Amino acid sequence: MSVSTIAALATAPAAGAVGIVRLSGPVALEVGRKLAPGVPAEPTPRHAYLTAFVDAEGRTLDEGLFLYFRAPSSFTGEDVVELQAHGGPRLLQLLLARVLEDGRVRPARPGEFTRRAFLHGRLDLARAEAVADLVAADSEAAVRAAAAGLSGALSERIQALEDPLRALHADLEGVLNFPDEAEGADEDASARVAALRAEAQRLLSEAGRGRLVRRGARVVLYGPVNAGKSTLFNRLVGEARALVDDEPGTTRDVLEARVEWEGLALALLDTAGLREAPGRVEALGIARTRESLSGADLAVLVLPPGVSSTEAEAWTREAGATPVLHVAGKCDVEARAVPVSTGEALLRVSGLTGQGVEGLRTTVLSRLWGGGTPSAVALVSERHADALRRACEALARAEEASGVSTLEVVSGEVGLALEALGEVSGTHVSEALLDAIFQRFCIGK
């Protein structure tokens, strides 16, 4: 069965300065030239031809650029043609429809251009996924981390595990199959397994940061009524988003605002203040406060002046498993003793005057992120983390077995670890897994 030629818009289906119809496959050039008869039969690859795009009757629909990439020197590794037209959605539909009139061309499925690039060895799987991350990136940190992935940051670290693991597997199989020739090749197997497991574990431990960069962090402001949460929220967001009033119980619904600090995307949430015996609607609001606390990466407990440590501790417990950052709000009002023993100096802030707000930003970031820069992170996705976890487990079993079991068992576990890593790099993937990965791409990518 011959490879089909696929076509799709490479640009968003909305009005823009330029819109691109892209074809990839054996008949890309032949079909592309039907719309651009001015282009020579053997165009210079990567040369931009200014040409008319015509309909079936030869009437000009647009004037644009025609670009030809000859296999295998193209994004997909196949012949690729781009019709770079003016960015009118209806015009682009007409051009695409004309291309699809040819029975040998079919619409591309989501992610199919990138999938072909992967299948033709232009990108490994981790880099192909970085393409999708880059398109989805909505913060500077996410852009930089995805760009690092596209240039191979994750791939290299996976390969640095895969290569020695493959060598180890070969050594073990050698000893099993040719005990005389390969004698001694399994000597340091246990130490080699341990070192690889430690490195896999290190990579796995970056999954949390990967999630923060990719999805952004959720930071909830909470605390007793009237503590100054909404005032602080407005100050952090830089505009008067939340209602502020001296009546306790002003905020009822959860308010969410998106900010970007040091390149990292954050969702800031302002919540209904906690108190005993709230009114009916207020109680619904407090239930929502608890809900948002449970899904947060960090809870900022805003303590009003004059609270007791018993109260502060009770509010701290409201956050459950979510880490809590304590701040003393309304610090312009009065100086007072630190009510909570958290081991760290209590941050003093005033939403009203802005005092301490920069320090709060910095502390929130370092609590979420720790040291280092978000751009340097290897973007370990949930999928990668799952595969790495299985690799670590197999290596742990191999380590355990190396003292007590047969070499077959050790080698078997090393083989399983290798398979799991192959799901990240793409050296060991099923069609079903590829379907699942590329389905999440957009059409035309």
Ligand SMILES: Nc1nc2c(c(=O)[nH]1)N(C=O)[C@@H](CNc1ccc(C(=O)N[C@@H](CCC(=O)O)C(=O)O)cc1)CN2
């Ligand atoms: N117009 C346009 N812009 C685009 C793309 C595209 O397909 N079309 N891309 C699509 O996502 C990205 C660029 N990615 C590309 C990656 C590789 C090759 C390519 O031709 N690779 C060849 C030759 C390499 C070389 O000469 O250095 C190869 O890998 O063999 C082209 C685009 C972003 N911008």
Ligand SMILES: Nc1nc2c(ncn2[C@@H]2O[C@H](COP(=O)(O)OP(=O)(O)OP(=O)(O)O)[C@@H](O)[C@H]2O)c(=O)[nH]1
């Ligand atoms: N002096 C001083 N007053 C503040 C400060 N922050 C808030 N206030 C005042 O305290 C009152 C309550 O402020 P809010 O920001 O609405 O407090 P809240 O914690 O959101 O209150 P609820 O939504 O009712 O839980 C208002 O009258 C604010 O003007 C502050 O930093 N210093």
Ligand SMILES: [Mg+2]
């Ligand atoms: Mg409020």
